[in-house]
Amino acid sequence: MKKLMTGMLACTLITLASCKKDDDDLPTPAGIAGTYNLYEVEVYNPPSTHALPSDDGEHGKIIVTVSSDSTAKVQLLLYTNDKVEADTTIDCKIGKDQDGDIFVTGAADGSNVAYFFDNEMDFYAIPNYRLGGRK
Secondary structure (H helix, E strand, O other): HHHHHHHHHHHHHHHHHHHHHHHHOOOOHHOOOEEEEEEEEEEEEEEEEEEEOOOOEEEEEEEEEEEOOOEEEEEEEEOOEEEEEEEEEEEEEEEEEEOOEEEEEEOOOEEEEEEEOOOOOEEEEOOOOOEEOOO
């Protein structure tokens, strides 16, 4: 009976350890730096999702520059046929959620700017929209 209980405890511990994220898999502040090409825009009201670049020549990118483990700048560039339509830079604070995923918030107002995961990002700084980007 004691061997059975020890075996079950060992299996449980191995299972729990294999479910935990490895520290190597967690993003780092320096790892979020780079250029993200926008691949989709989601509109919340009315709900719809559109692929980018669009047939009308709309496309964009987001450039993330990390200054330290706690600060970054996020630059949004939107184009129509290679003409710049929007160029906005947001000073941000870097944080981590309970799963270790990185997010950035606006330094001025604490608003949600972006979440980062698996070399992708979701950009939320435009009200009623989500922009998806990939490195």
